Amino acid sequence: EKGGHDYFMLKEIEEQPEALANTLRGHFVDGRIVLDEQRMADQDLRDVDKVFVIACGTAYHSGLVAKYAIEHWTRLPVEVELASEFRYRDPVLDRDTLVVAISQSGETADTLEAVRHAREQKARVLAICNTNGAQIPRESDAVLYTHAGPEVGVAATKTFLAQIAANFLVGLALAQARGTKYSDEVAREFHELEQMPAAVSQVLQTVDSVRALGRQLADSKAVLFLGRHVGYPVALEGALKLKELAYMHAEGFAAGELKHGPIALIEQDLPVVVVMPSPKGRAVLHAKLLSNISEIQARGARTIVIAEEGDETVRPFADELIEVPQVPTLLQPLVSTVPLQVLAAEIARARGYDVDKPRNLAKSVTVE
Numbered sequence: 001e002k003g004g005h006d007y008f009m010l011k012e013i014e015e016q017p018e019a020l021a022n023t024l025r026g027h028f029v030d031g032r033i034v035l036d037e038q039r040m041a042d043q044d045l046r047d048v049d050k051v052f053v054i055a056c057g058t059a060y061h062s063g064l065v066a067k068y069a070i071e072h073w074t075r076l077p078v079e080v081e082l083a084s085e086f087r088y089r090d091p092v093l094d095r096d097t098l099v100v101a102i103s104q105s106g107e108t109a110d111t112l113e114a115v116r117h118a119r120e121q122k123a124r125v126l127a128i129c130n131t132n133g134a135q136i137p138r139e140s141d142a143v144l145y146t147h148a149g150p151e152v153g154v155a156a157t158k159t160f161l162a163q164i165a166a167n168f169l170v171g172l173a174l175a176q177a178r179g180t181k182y183s184d185e186v187a188r189e190f191h192e193l194e195q196m197p198a199a200v201s202q203v204l205q206t207v208d209s210v211r212a213l214g215r216q217l218a219d220s221k222a223v224l225f226l227g228r229h230v231g232y233p234v235a236l237e238g239a240l241k242l243k244e245l246a247y248m249h250a251e252g253f254a255a256g257e258l259k260h261g262p263i264a265l266i267e268q269d270l271p272v273v274v275v276m277p278s279p280k281g282r283a284v285l286h287a288k289l290l291s292n293i294s295e296i297q298a299r300g301a302r303t304i305v306i307a308e309e310g311d312e313t314v315r316p317f318a319d320e321l322i323e324v325p326q327v328p329t330l331l332q333p334l335v336s337t338v339p340l341q342v343l344a345a346e347i348a349r350a351r352g353y354d355v356d357k358p359r360n361l362a363k364s365v366t367v368e
């Protein structure tokens with residue numbers, strides 16, 4: 001049942017192309033995005049004037065990725081917030097606010113309470129969920145299921161990629177309903193998304209070197225992760241995976257914040273993972289990150305760089321280079337997260353831990 005692997009998590013990492021394809025399937029019909037499990041009329045989507053995304057943990061990171069795409073496609077303001085913070089605030093919501101509640105299990109207590117809090121204020125709630133009939137979709141106005149299949153490993157992997165894809169479908173449906181994108185542009189974005197299962201398969205074929213690197217890093221005291229733009233939530237997710245699986249101190253930073261504090265942490269041989277944007281897609285950001293890496297390299301850090309295939313400019317700054325296929329900028333998290341999942345799993349295994357059942361953690365957090 002583990003498909004020849006010692007752990008479910010390793011099998012679930014390999015199932016990511018399928019999880020993505022299954023989540024996208026059936027949502028583009030006759031040239032239009034359809035959210036068919038949605039019980040929300042087109043008119044409701046047209047009236048939306050603000051989006052809140054609420055979630056916990058890895059699901060929250062998928063929401064952070066989605067913000068870049070939804071704002072870009074729809075020109076609607078998008079706020080992404082931890083459910084445990086949202087529910088105790090007095091957020092400004094009304095019936096034209098769309099709240100997207102993301103939860104793999106559909107049972108997370110804080111996310112459920114945040115949904116109730118939003119609905120009391122008449123906001124419309126769309127759940128993105130991986131579990132049929134769970135409490136959060138039951139209490140939401142509409143649901144979009146991620147069809148990632150059951151996830152047994154406590155650490156979220158394939159559901160993270162599926163959540164990003166589902167969020168993108170919501171963004172495209174909003175753009176379509178509001179007319180902020182022409183239908184041929186929506187179609188083009190969807191077809192780009194449809195290429196992603198193949199791109200993720202390509203990454204999976206190259207992760208042996210990441211495994212070897214993981215074994216080398218098993219004795220590190222800490223690992224830092226840096227990213228910008230959509231690479232920033234990827235850095236946060238890479239750090240979360242490493243904390244929960246390898247019990248190692250790990251932190252993700254927005255690369256632009258380096259000089260505002262974190263650079264003081266850099267010391268000889270400290271592994272720092274850097275998620276590079278595409279040199280063509282985001283030339284300005286790429287140049288900024290190159291300068292960030294040169295600064296940390298000058299202070300003796302061991303740089304582990306995730307970069308687009310063929311990006312020669314980054315080579316001199318990378319002690320270890322992990323290449324991912326060239327994909328549109330907004331979709332890059334779908335490829336760049338995968339090596340970080342493998343890295344965390346491998347470091348944890350090298351340290352002798354059970355990656356399916358990390359200590360102190362439960363698959364669904366139904367208590368607060």
Ligand code: F6R
Nearest residue numbers: 057058059103104105108155156
């Ligand atoms: C991390 C992880 C957790 C969950 C979080 C939310 O690998 O699994 O951070 O993402 O507990 O869970 P759901 O999505 O079920 O609401």
